[in-house]
Amino acid sequence: MSLGHVLLGLLVPGERHGYELKRHYDARFPAARPLASAQVYATLARLARDGFVQQQEPERVGGPDRTAYALTAEGRAELQRWLEEVEPPSPFVANPLAVKVTVAVLIAGGDAARDYLHRQRAAHLERMRVYTRTKTAPGAALTEVLAADYALEHLNADLHWIDTALARVAALTEEITP
Amino acid sequence: MNHQITARGVVKSYGNSPALRGVDFAAARGEVVAITGPSGSGKSTLLHCLAGIVRPDAGSVHLDGQRIDDTSEAHRSRLRRSRFGVLFQFGHLVPELTAAENVAMPLLLAGVRRREAVTAARNWLERFDVADLAGKRPGEVSGGQAQRVAAARALVTEPEVLFADEPTGALDTLASEQVMTQLTRVARSAATTVLLVTHDARTAAYADREVVVRDGTVQGPPPLAGTPGPGAPAALRSTP
Numbered sequence: 001m002s003l004g005h006v007l008l009g010l011l012v013p014g015e016r017h018g019y020e021l022k023r024h025y026d027a028r029f030p031a032a033r034p035l036a037s038a039q040v041y042a043t044l045a046r047l048a049r050d051g052f053v054q055q056q057e058p059e060r061v062g063g064p065d066r067t068a069y070a071l072t073a074e075g076r077a078e079l080q081r082w083l084e085e086v087e088p089p090s091p092f093v094a095n096p097l098a099v100k101v102t103v104a105v106l107i108a109g110g111d112a113a114r115d116y117l118h119r120q121r122a123a124h125l126e127r128m129r130v131y132t133r134t135k136t137a138p139g140a141a142l143t144e145v146l147a148a149d150y151a152l153e154h155l156n157a158d159l160h161w162i163d164t165a166l167a168r169v170a171a172l173t174e175e176i177t178p
Numbered sequence: 179m180n181h182q183i184t185a186r187g188v189v190k191s192y193g194n195s196p197a198l199r200g201v202d203f204a205a206a207r208g209e210v211v212a213i214t215g216p217s218g219s220g221k222s223t224l225l226h227c228l229a230g231i232v233r234p235d236a237g238s239v240h241l242d243g244q245r246i247d248d249t250s251e252a253h254r255s256r257l258r259r260s261r262f263g264v265l266f267q268f269g270h271l272v273p274e275l276t277a278a279e280n281v282a283m284p285l286l287l288a289g290v291r292r293r294e295a296v297t298a299a300r301n302w303l304e305r306f307d308v309a310d311l312a313g314k315r316p317g318e319v320s321g322g323q324a325q326r327v328a329a330a331r332a333l334v335t336e337p338e339v340l341f342a343d344e345p346t347g348a349l350d351t352l353a354s355e356q357v358m359t360q361l362t363r364v365a366r367s368a369a370t371t372v373l374l375v376t377h378d379a380r381t382a383a384y385a386d387r388e389v390v391v392r393d394g395t396v397q398g399p400p401p402l403a404g405t406p407g408p409g410a411p412a413a414l415r416s417t418p
Contacts, residue, residue: 118397121390128383136359136384152380159379163216166392 008079015070110173182207188237197223199394208369212382215391225375229341230254263337267344269328271316277327278312302330322353339371358384
């Protein structure tokens with residue numbers, strides 16, 4: 001995900017100061033890590049350099065100077081191009097769970113691998129319960145629900161893999177142990 | 179912990195095929211427990227033994243300390259009508275009756291007067307957000323709506339334990355979400371124990387805990403030891 005494009009999107013309703021953008025980002029994407037202010041200003045500087053945003057005249061309202069940024073026509077076109085671009089599915093999914101199963105078989109045999117998979121399954125499901133509570137809480141924002149849906153589907157895919165791995169442990173043990 | 183429903187050493191075979199090989203299980207009052215496992219693992223057989231639908235070959239099932247598996251079919255049938263609610267994958271609504279009539283049916287069978295039964299049915303449809311379907315027949319509503327009507331019917335007698343066998347098995351993701359959100363919300367507010375069989379982890383995640391059945395045995399820590407606390411790892415590498 002490109003932070004620059006997200007900030008361009010948050011500028012569509014109108015010009016905003018860097019701090020306002022940070023606040024809107026953190027509120028819109030609660031599942032993401034909160035943005036560092038320095039990251040926001042560095043990204044805005046890059047967007048201004050590329051002509052995607054325009055820096056407005058600084059204004060002072062009872063405190064330090066504040067600078068607002070406005071989306072330019074080029075910025076809007078870039079945003080549109082980004083939205084039309086499909087995210088390439090990752091060709092390789094790093095799977096630390098698979099590595100751990102293999103190592104468990106090597107050092108302690110199939111039963112150790114099964115024990116690990118059962119414990120991992122329980123931990124995954126506990127995390128799924130947390131996301132389920134988040135998205136079904138009264139008044140949950142749709143952005144929170146969508147983020148929880150995404151996390152739940154990924155955890156669910158891991159669980160499918162864990163179930164398949166459990167069914168393959170015996171064969172795997174035969175293959176990789178002398 | 180004071181368990182409401184327990185099973186000890188339950189064994190059940192169908193012909194020469196063992197379905198359960200000595201299962202222990204326990205649930206506390208008001209708990210929502212997901213019973214999961216692969217197809218053919220024995221999870222539905224366990225649910226049916228707990229609900230008194232199927233009699234185990236060996237072992238025992240207790241409700242509030244009273245053994246129920248060795249009682250007569252008539253006694254277990256009364257138990258299912260008075261203290262248990264049952265919800266299946268396809269709802270099993272009566273196609274000729276309206277939603278309100280379907281929900282009122284268990285009350286009418288229990289001898290409640292028609293007007294009171296219909297009023298209660300409408301209240302329960304309201305709790306599942308399907309009050310506007312009261313006059314519709316099952317063929318006129320979506321699968322998710324029909325399942326919410328079936329859930330209202332399963333709870334209209336205010337059972338102590340609800341047995342749900344794959345209640346979202348035939349539904350898409352959003353319809354499943356509506357059924358599970360409302361089912362668990364209503365059950366928790368009434369302190370109804372829910373025993374939920376599902377093969378879908380997303381549905382199991384609505385429960386307070388999971389019991390995994392594989393090859394006719396329960397996996398993991400013995401369920402009779404008590405309910406696991408929320409001590410699962412706080413951070414998982416695979417989560418965002």
